[in-house]
Each structure stands twice: as structure tokens, then as C-alpha cells.
Amino acid sequence: INLDQYHPEERDALLQLRDSMTCSLNLHSNWTGPPCIANFSRWAGIVCSNWRVIHLVLEGIQLSGSLPPAFLYNISLLTKLSFRNNSVSGPLPNLTNLVHLESVFLSYNRFTGSIPSDYIQLPNLKHLEFQQNYLEGQIPPFDQRTLTDFNVSYNYLQGSIPSTDTLLRLPESSYGHNLNLCGFPLEPCPVPSPSPASAIFSPPPPTPVRPGQDKKKKLEIWIVVLIAALAALVPFMVFVVVLCCYKKLHGKETAKEPRAGGGPAGWTEKKLLHSQSTGDPERRVELEFFDRNIAVFDLDDLLRASAEVLGKGKHGTTYKANLESGAVVAVKRLKNMDGLGKKEFIQQMQLLGKLRHENLVQIISFYYSKEEKLVVYEFVPNGNLFELLHENRGVGRVPLNWAARLSIIKDIAKGLEFLHRSLPSHKVPHANLKSSNVLIHQDGQSYSKLTNYGYLPLLPSRKFSQGLAIGRSPELSQGKKLTHKTDVYCFGIILLEVITGRIPGEVSPRKDEIVEDLSDWVRTVVNNDWSTDILDVEILAAREGHDEMLKLTEIALQCADVTPETRPNMSEVMRRIEEIEQKN
Numbered sequence: 001i002n003l004d005q006y007h008p009e010e011r012d013a014l015l016q017l018r019d020s021m022t023c024s025l026n027l028h029s030n031w032t033g034p035p036c037i038a039n040f041s042r043w044a045g046i047v048c049s050n051w052r053v054i055h056l057v058l059e060g061i062q063l064s065g066s067l068p069p070a071f072l073y074n075i076s077l078l079t080k081l082s083f084r085n086n087s088v089s090g091p092l093p094n095l096t097n098l099v100h101l102e103s104v105f106l107s108y109n110r111f112t113g114s115i116p117s118d119y120i121q122l123p124n125l126k127h128l129e130f131q132q133n134y135l136e137g138q139i140p141p142f143d144q145r146t147l148t149d150f151n152v153s154y155n156y157l158q159g160s161i162p163s164t165d166t167l168l169r170l171p172e173s174s175y176g177h178n179l180n181l182c183g184f185p186l187e188p189c190p191v192p193s194p195s196p197a198s199a200i201f202s203p204p205p206p207t208p209v210r211p212g213q214d215k216k217k218k219l220e221i222w223i224v225v226l227i228a229a230l231a232a233l234v235p236f237m238v239f240v241v242v243l244c245c246y247k248k249l250h251g252k253e254t255a256k257e258p259r260a261g262g263g264p265a266g267w268t269e270k271k272l273l274h275s276q277s278t279g280d281p282e283r284r285v286e287l288e289f290f291d292r293n294i295a296v297f298d299l300d301d302l303l304r305a306s307a308e309v310l311g312k313g314k315h316g317t318t319y320k321a322n323l324e325s326g327a328v329v330a331v332k333r334l335k336n337m338d339g340l341g342k343k344e345f346i347q348q349m350q351l352l353g354k355l356r357h358e359n360l361v362q363i364i365s366f367y368y369s370k371e372e373k374l375v376v377y378e379f380v381p382n383g384n385l386f387e388l389l390h391e392n393r394g395v396g397r398v399p400l401n402w403a404a405r406l407s408i409i410k411d412i413a414k415g416l417e418f419l420h421r422s423l424p425s426h427k428v429p430h431a432n433l434k435s436s437n438v439l440i441h442q443d444g445q446s447y448s449k450l451t452n453y454g455y456l457p458l459l460p461s462r463k464f465s466q467g468l469a470i471g472r473s474p475e476l477s478q479g480k481k482l483t484h485k486t487d488v489y490c491f492g493i494i495l496l497e498v499i500t501g502r503i504p505g506e507v508s509p510r511k512d513e514i515v516e517d518l519s520d521w522v523r524t525v526v527n528n529d530w531s532t533d534i535l536d537v538e539i540l541a542a543r544e545g546h547d548e549m550l551k552l553t554e555i556a557l558q559c560a561d562v563t564p565e566t567r568p569n570m571s572e573v574m575r576r577i578e579e580i581e582q583k584n
């Protein structure tokens, strides 16, 4: 791709946002590479036109923190900005220079402070929404003819509504539920302003607290505290309520009877059976268990568990559930699987649930109903490889040394080789191998475990597999056949990520080029004979390991070869990794 027309200043601006706020999307793995390629963007929430960002829309993703000051200045062709339905706090964004803006949706957040007076100079504004924030001060005299949709309700605004043509046109609902707004279309202001100047907007002066206002302020604080407490409770309540409804509506729908006699070694199942026919009012919803050593629980126990969101991936949300028994599990609520039949789901889960390997996250149980599919996994307590490699870079970080990286690489290879051996008839047995799906368990020793494997057969179409890690493989984008070698490609990319410390799809160390494809970048550097240039600075000092590192780089590049047939299979990869180890 010719990136001559790419605008790095827009990318820098968006990365400021990505790096200073938190949200339920994994923007760190999605907002990589250039935001725009011609009219196309791979970035969540971004729309592009002719290499420029024109929409920034991040709605309902629990975006929280304050916006970086003036970060939008360089995204000068922006026409739509929306952070609707989040938890953004601090002042409203600075929109200076954004003369093309037509829609600004900042409603349902926690913005504080006043509405900046220079918003009145945005010449093309059509829609402006601020409702349900904590804004105070007065309304600036908006008078853009284009402005047809304007809402500041449910804030703490006060003073008279400026009597401009534009603001006079709007209904009462645009202004309702504020601290003390008056003037048309609301009630007339009680005392006419003593001087004409007071009708004109001016930024609110620091208001001295008058007697009586103190009480109002306290009340406001209480309201804020109450809203904050409710907001904190909402995700958990939603989880409980949704599951409760499903339990009531679909309690009858249960996992299929396990095959009598069990399967290969180690596979045991236990079901909690309390069928409706027993007339038991405490009818329990069955879950199917694969391991006798794991404390058995049912959906009711799961519902009573305290739950917290661990994160949201492309295929669902994962919760940590602390059961009353003291057991802790991870529960993944799958999405994009609406049309999935019960039989297929259960068959696949039973197949995956049988698998036992120290480098695979074990599936403990699952639940199927038409609307809800849950997979219960063992809880792996020490984060994932993505976090270990890339988070907290800079002062205070504990470097991840070469020995630890080598051991992680071996664990991943072992887990994947086992999957390939155990699921020979699966097209791509893992299909979602990426560093955030490698979980870390430290308990004296450290293990890496692969998770989110085996979902490919559950997805409704090939289109949906683009959201899996194999979505980056050359064969998927070229519409070619997928095989076990597609997993090998993903393994190669993780290997390069571990060796270089770089996130696939990020800016290169030289900052003047974009590494859309990590393997291409490594290949170029290695071909130019600067081989050790690719190594992560954290391992560069371990000179005695350079030989190993470069040999592994060679394996990684073969695994990430564009042609699937040229890639080695996982048993060969294992053999070569062990060979490297023995030689040293």
C-alpha cells in the first residue's frame, strides 16, 4: 500500500485518546496501523474519506477518564463526533479548528464545567447533544442557522436562555431539568436583568456560595454520589437480570444428556438433574461438567455469584464469577452466534471439554439456550501475554527476560501442537491465537495457557471469522482454503511479537514507517543484515541468547510465510524448538 497520503497527525491524536482513557473495547489491539487507508478504516469507531478521519464515534463502550486536552485539533475534517452513552468526565472537548463539524453527541456522560463559548463559532453544526451530564453555567448564544437539533436537558445549567433565532425555535424538552434555566420556551425569568449585558452570554464567574446555595450544593453532591453508585451497580445488575430472565424463560432448555459411559481417559461428566417432571419448585438448571475434580454448581449458583467484567472481546464478554462455595470461574457470554443450533453447540463443547492439557485453559461447563450461550472456563489469575508484553512500558516496568519469553513460546507451541493432534478433522483447531488469548498462570512455576479455541465451527459464516485472529492470515483475506497451517501463521505472528516486543500493526521503531505486517518488517530488517535490530530492547542485553533468538526468528518467519504449504506443521515446530534448546 502506498501510504504517502496517510496523515500521521490524525493517528497521533487518536492514539492520545486510546492511551489516556479506558473502555470496554480492546482499542490497543484494534487501533493499530494507519486509521485511514483511502476511504477505508479498520479502526473501531472511525470513518474515513480520502485518507482523512471524518467520523469519530465511540458510543456505549464504557469510555471513561477525561479527554486529552485539544487532541481533536488536527482531525480538522471531522464532521461527526460522538461519545454518547459513556462515562467520560472532565470538561467538554476543545473543538477549535473543527469547522466541518456537523454532529456533536456528548450526551449521557459525566462531563463537568461549562459549555465552551467558542462552540458558537462552529459554522456547520446541525446536531448538538449534551443531555444528562453535570454541566453548569449558562448557555452560550448559539445562532447557527444549520442547528436544528439541540439538547442540554438534565444538567446544572442556569441563567436565561439566550434569545437567538436558533435557540427560540427549540422545544421545552431541549432545556428541561436544569438547575435554574429560564426564558422562552421555559418560564420567563423572574427578575428582569438589570443591565442588557447580562442577557449576553459570558463565561460564568466563580460564584461565591450564598446562604441557601450550600444546601443545594450538598444535595447535588448526593445526587452525583447516588448516580455514580447506581452506575457502578448497573453492569452487574444487567448481568444478573438478563440471566434471571433467561433462566425463567428457558430454564427447561438444558444441555444435552452426556453420552453414556464417557469418552476417552479423564473425561467424566456430571449433570445436575432436577427435571420439571419431578415437580420440584426449586427446579435447577443443569450445567454439564467435564471434570469430577471440579466442584459442581448450577446456573442458580452462577447467578448468585458476584461477577465482574474481565473484558469484552469480539465474540463476547468475559466475567469473573466468585461462587458462594469459594470457587472462582471465568464465564464467557458468546455473541454473534444467534443462529447456532443446540446440537452443534453441544457437540462442539463436548469435544472441547474433553481436552486436557496444561497449556490449554480448561472448559469446565457450558450452557445453551436460544438467546444465551455461556462457556465456563477455569479462572487463570495472572493476566494475559498481551498485557505482559506491552503494558506499563517505561519507568517502573519489570522487564520480561528472555528465559521467561522462551518458556512462554514453548508453552504456546505445546498447547497448539496438542490441539492440532486432538482435533485433526477441524479446519483450524484454534483459529483465534493471539497474545490476549494466551493466559498466564503463576504458581511457583509459570504456565501459559491458550484460551478461546475451537470457535470457528460455531460461527455462522466465513465473514465472521474475520473477527478471529485468523482474520489477519493471507489465506482468509484472499478467500483461500483454511487449514491447520492458518493457526501456524498466527503462531508465527505471536512468536514475532514476543521476540520484537512490538504489537502487530503498530508503528516501527524508526517511527517513519508503518508496520502493518510485523513479519514483513522483520523480514526486511533481517535481510539487510541488521538482525539484532529487531529484538526487543528488554532482551537485547542478554547477548548469550542472541543465537537462540535469531533461530527462533527464522522459525517465526517460516510460520508466518504467505504460502501456507511452506509453513512447518506444529510437531515440526516443536521439534525445532527443542533442538535449539538442546544445542544450548
Ligand SMILES: Nc1ncnc2c1ncn2[C@@H]1O[C@H](COP(=O)(O)OP(=O)(O)OP(=O)(O)O)[C@@H](O)[C@H]1O
Residues within 6 Å of the ligand: 026, 310, 311, 312, 313, 314, 315, 316, 317, 318, 330, 332, 361, 377, 378, 379, 380, 381, 383, 384, 432, 436, 437, 439, 451, 452
Ligand atoms: N479463563 C480466564 N481467566 C482469567 N481471565 C480471563 C479468562 N478468559 C479471559 N480472560 C480475560 O478476560 C478479558 C476478556 O477476554 P475475552 O476472551 O472476552 O476477550 P479477547 O481476549 O479480546 O477475545 P476475543 O476477541 O477472542 O473474543 C481478557 O483480558 C482476558 O485476559
